[in-house]
Amino acid sequence: MASESVTTSAPMANTGADAIERQVAEPTRKFATTRDEYYDFYEIGQTIATLRAQSERFQKVALQFPDLMLSDASFVYQELVKHCESAEIFILADTSYGSCCIDEVAAEHAQADLIIHYGHSCLSAPSRIPVLYVFGKLPAEVDRICAAFQTQFPDSASAPVLLMYDVGYHHIIGQYPVAAEVSTNLTEKLGYEKLVVAQIPTEALHVASEQPSAPAPVSETLPADCKATSATEEAPSNANCGCRSSGRTLASGNQRYGRSYALPDNAKLEDYAIFYIGADSLALSNLALTHNQCSIYNYDPTTDRITEQTPRNSKNLMKRYFMLQKAKDADVIGIVAGTLGVAHYMDVIAHIKLQIRQAGKKYYQFVMGKINVAKMANFMEIDAFVLVACPENSLIDSKEFYRPIVTPYELELSLRSDLEWTGKYITDFGQLLTEFETLPAADGSTPADSRLTAGEETDDDSPHFSLVTGKFKQNRRYHPVQLDTSDLGTGVGSLTLRNANTDVSTVMGSAAGEYLLQRSFQGLEQKLGETEAAVVEEGRRGIARGYANEKEL
Structure with a gap:
């Protein structure tokens, strides 16, 4: 006897019950249990x-x-x-x-x-609200870290090394302002006299920066029990205070991406090798690009392995240079705000607008939260995007995006034909604004020597050779056009459109209008007054699963 099979049909519409009843799994990594x-x-x-x-x-x-x-x-x-x-x-x-x-x-x-x-x-300086950082304490063994360091740098007397680390290992490597276990063992017990340890102010309230055009100094963080209201105010303070109150001044040095270090006199950063403690991450990628003049060795405590970052760094620089060349060919640029809280982000956006206008190009501004391929693909009129974000989120390395995404520093180099890229790379906002004012041109001049105002224009309309296409490309210059309702065709760069009946219409010269003109499908023709009105007819009655005039099966 043949068994009867019972089939059940799935509902035509999902009720959403599966989404409500779905169990969300907790993170597999537990940081603490007791x-x-x-x-x-x-x-x-x-x-x-x-x-x-x-x-x-x-x-x-x-x-x-x-x-x-x-x-x-x-x-x-x-x-x-x-x-x-x-x-x-x-x-x-x-x-x-x-x-x-x-x-x-x-x-x-x-x-x-x-x-x-x-x-x-990412240790980006806040712009408005004070911040207290709690990085957490990632597990690592001090003896293994010191042994790995000795393996990479066996000669302790002649090894100038800059020790940097992920913020999760601050508790065993460098505690500000008191040295921790790793730095103490390397300098005092193992004799690495030329070791420089980067410091992260972990016990400080990071106050909002009030300087719009300068990088934050080393002492612009205040401990919780500091009585000073600013980093330079003279006020009674405790011994561990990181400000300059009571005449106490920190040693001068570099502060980049929230990390500070002071090199000896007459020492250059390119003479140092960097030993980074932490897993492969966006922080390490940013470090490799911004310190590309140094040899970088990455020690991962979770795997107990050392990896040299220099070969991959060169490959990443070549990728970024290719993106820069694509941005140089772009006529329409999209400015994407990738942060609304990092200090100086509005100053960077204002500078980008000025540079784009002076180059005769067109820009659009976007605030879209976390970017992805689907969001960016909605704006095909844009030739290139510039992402104004924190140092770790500004480097977008993905082939899925339809348009190149560059950093503000890369855009600056692409817009100014008088600049040559030396391999230097900057992603910090404060350092960017200072660098924009001092970037030397090929003739040795600086922007301060021949500053253009927002309304002035250059006469450089000559084509440039595109390294992407291998051809000369004529720069398309967009000029500000005053609207005149009496004659819309007198504007500079105006376009003429023809419909199916060869009727000519004139529109303002704009990037969106040009892109619409180049598209094969420009939308349905309205033909107002040309379509005959239809006779009113009785429509269908019922619901979608069965109308009144449908035959029953």
């Missing part, structure tokens, strides 16, 4: 002490967690609320941009006085 481990990893005790010491100043505190730490957010929140009764504490939702950046927009919705940022950070 109460003491939570307190140590998230530095809850230090955070409570900071909030109590600044209780009058910080009434509303926002906690920003990355996705990997969201499962621990409730425990941290409950402990802070329990011991800080005077402060109103809340957890921020997902950031619209990278989790490494400070989400000042979300914090301002609740009028927060302080943001406590947990997890990995």
Whole structure:
């Protein structure tokens, strides 16, 4: 006897119940399991002490967690609320941009006085709200790190090395202002006298920068118990204060991407090798590009392996140079705001607009949150995009995007024909603004010597040779056009369109109009007044699963 098979048909429309009942898996990586481990990893005790010491100043505190730490957010929140009764504490939702950046927009919705940022950070200076960083404490063995360092640099007497590290290893490598285990062992016990350790101010409240056109100095962070209101104010202070109060001044040095280090007198950065401790990440990629004059060796504590970054660095530089050449051929440029909280981002955007106008090109501005291929593909009129984001999120290396995405520094080099790229690379906003004013041209002059105003134009209309296409390309110059309702055809760069009946119409010369003219499909013709009105007829009755006039099966 043949068995009968029962078939069930799936519903034609999804009710959405599967999405409601779906179980969301927690992150596979657990940073802590016991109460003491939570307190140590998230530095809850230090955070409570900071909030109590600044209780009058910080009434509303926002906690920003990355996705990997969201499962621990409730425990941290409950402990802070329990011991800080005077402060109103809340957890921020997902950031619209990278989790490494400070989400000042979300914090301002609740009028927060302080943001406590947990997890990995790009260390970009905040623009409006003070920030307290809690990086977490990634596990690593000090003996293994020192052994790997000795393996790479066996000669301790003649090895000038700059030691840098991921922010998660700050607790064992370099604690500001007191040296930690790794740096102490390398300098005092193993005799590496030429070792320079980059410092990250971990016990500081990072105040919003008020200098719009200069990089933040080394001392522009204030500890929680500092009495000074600015980094240079003379005020009573504690011994561990990082400001210049009470006559205390930090050693002069370089501060790049939140890390500070002071080289000896007459020493050059290119003479140093960089030993970076941390996994392969966006921070390491940014370090390799911005310090491309140095040999970089990456030690990953999770794998106990050392990798040299120089070969990959050269390949990345070639990719970036190719993107730069594509941007040089672009006539229409899209300015994408990849951050709304990093200091000086508005100054960088204003400078980009000025440079694009002076080059006679057209620009459009976009604020779209986290970028992806689908979002960027909606604007095919754009020839190239410039992403104004933090150093770690500004380097977009993906072949899936239909248009090149460059950094502000790359765009500056592509717009100014008098500049030559020497391989130097800058992604920090503060350093960018200073560099824009001092970039030397091929003849040795600087922008300050012959500064153009926003309304002035250059007469360089000669074509340039494109290294992308191998042909000469004529620059398309867009001029500001004044609207005149009496005669729309008198504007510079105006276009003429012809419809199916060869009727001529004139539109303003614009990038969107030119792109529309080049498209094979420009939309349906309206033919107003030419289409005969249809007779009113009775339509169908019923619902989609069965209308009244349909035959039953």
